[in-house]
Amino acid sequence: MEQSPISTLTVVGLGYIGLPTAVFFANAGLTVRGVDTSDRVLQTLNEGRATFEEPGFSSLLTRALESGLLEVGKDIRPSDAFVIAVPTPLGEGRSFDNSYINSAADAIAPNLKGGELVVLESTSAPGTTEALAQRIVSSRPDLTLEEDRENSVYFAYCPERVIPGGITAEMPANDRVVGGTTETATCMAEELYKCFVRGSIRSSTAITAEMVKLTENAFRDVNIAFANELSLICADLEVDVWELIDLANLHPRVNILTPGPGVGGHCIAVDPWFLAASTQSAHLIRVAREVNDAKPEFVCSQIQNKIDSGSLKEVALFGLAFKADVGDLRESPALKIASLIAKRNPKVSLRVVEPNISHLPPSLEYADNVRLDSAEGALSNSELAVLLVAHSTFLSVDKRQFPEVEFLDFTGKWTD
Template identity: 50%
Template sequence: TTPEPADAFLIAVPTPFSEGHKPDLLFVEAASRAVAPVLKKGDLVVLESTSPVGATAKMAEWMAQLRPDLTFPQETGEMSDIRIAHCPERVLPGHVVRELVDNDRVIGGMTQRCSEAARELYGLFVRGESIVTDARTAEMCKLTENSFRDVNIAFANELSLICDRLDINVWELIRLANRHPRVNILQPGPGVGGHCIAVDPWFIVDSAPEQARLIRAAREVNDGKPLWVIERVERAAKRFREPVVACLGLAFKANIDDLRESPSVEIVKELAQRFPGCVVAVEPNIRSLPMELEGQISLCDLRTAVSEADVIVILVDHAQFRSVDPIRLQTKVVIDTRGVFA
């Protein structure tokens, strides 16, 4: 928990956004200032946190302020005492250790020597290719990867809204459209979660608000999807005098226990306020509820939830949920946001 002298330092800390979707680099600054006192000539510092363009240079500036006895790339270029680079992590939750080794890495040094030092370090364990660029391009690359995903998910989510309005089965529609050899529409869901895709596009919007119109629109579509789900549940619940609502899944994606930025958690929290004492949740990958849901809902097993619920809301397509016999759902109102039973 306290930095000690080393040859290389990897900074991998949260980079959330604050009010107004402004990037918050407080954790990066704190880590930079913690590492600075133990730096020595020849050391390498790599920022792995997904960051807005220019964050790596800011990191170097914060360190330089505390270590005037050392030179940094922004001051002396190739001849600097300290090497600074950005190498964004690129891993899939549930497969992190494997992908740390197997995936290609984009390495952006503040100078060529910085890049080469970082590439040498990652060459110790990365089997994928390490591709060198500059720091700003490396920062933008990770933001671009996540924004690409977000835009494509937004297209699927918007399709689901349109199909609901036009009384069309969106899952069948996507299956048919994807038979075109150059079409690959993703699957819609209750929104977008996780610490990357739901956050990083806002960094681009903040840096270029007038140009990032499509990226902003995609974020707004995905951020608006949970409310649409909540309204559908509310309409369905009106059929019952005292409805029991079972929400299947709290994680932000299937078969993991990660609840960060999960739209499912936000949906369940809002439903618990609208139907106090009537909401249960099933999440087979956790043992206790997150703090924000404690005292508002109960966590129960899948069999009990399906048996007792009037309204079943499928928020995550965990493998366990696919084992439910559709016959058991015939007397229930099922709102399937993931196409588990499509």
């Protein structure tokens, strides 16, 4: 049966991924309803403002809202297609928490009549799109997953791989993978994303598409774990890890990544667990997660050694974000390190330098011995300065101007 073109779309979950997705579809001419359960999100959007900072995004949002093609609200209504972009956090025991997806599915189900496409974009464990399809048809036995019937509903997975800070440029430009639970679903999803995606759209099955996203992040995690493990081995053997990696990378087919204080953010530090939880075969992926998760404790022990051996009273920590040049503190190893050092050393005054935030996060706010400071202020008042995150503004610090300060660098970027 010939599918009619999709002209109305509902995007469920208007966060960092769902909102720009809704905006790009609306600006491509679809009539889009964005749905979110959060009053704060809806209120901000109804005032015409974005809920996050992203270069170039607010003008795109304004265009979508002013054209009348994007409207937002709490309730889901019938439409030709649905895109789900709700959170998928780690559940208990590092399992995959699909509860937000299930809530979205239950809210979509009563609005289906047959012929619709439901696309899952949330990062998901293998098999989630199939389970979503089964959940919806078991609550609506009048619908079917068989193709080409009047009451057929189609399901596909389409992962997102944009980088924070580059969403506006990357969302339309990146190559995409779409995978349906049936061939027609795959074709429908491909047609849908062609509306605004200028990159190539590769099609596959739903489970492969789900695994593509997890594999990308597990690949990064495993490679970072290799570098982080080298840093531990080098500490044991008293070898300079930065020199070692520099020299090993002279090999034309070797490209070792840079060790750091650990792995953070809500993707690389989380998604590999979804793979590890779905099979007994993911040994390396599981161990890589453990290596990266253990790195903050190693960094703490190195800082602690300096504090104890020098009876230090004033320490500066540079960086709290989960990576350089962002203000995002989610799953940040630097934040974990700062919190542990503050807790274990109540008599040591800690000056935290994080130019991307204006006040301390809750995990540090409680501590009397921690304050947010400028780089200059921290360096003028500290005996030890620790580089945890290589924000570009930190790289110009002239260490020679602070001869009294000892420098400890966990990023390899504070060169002499």
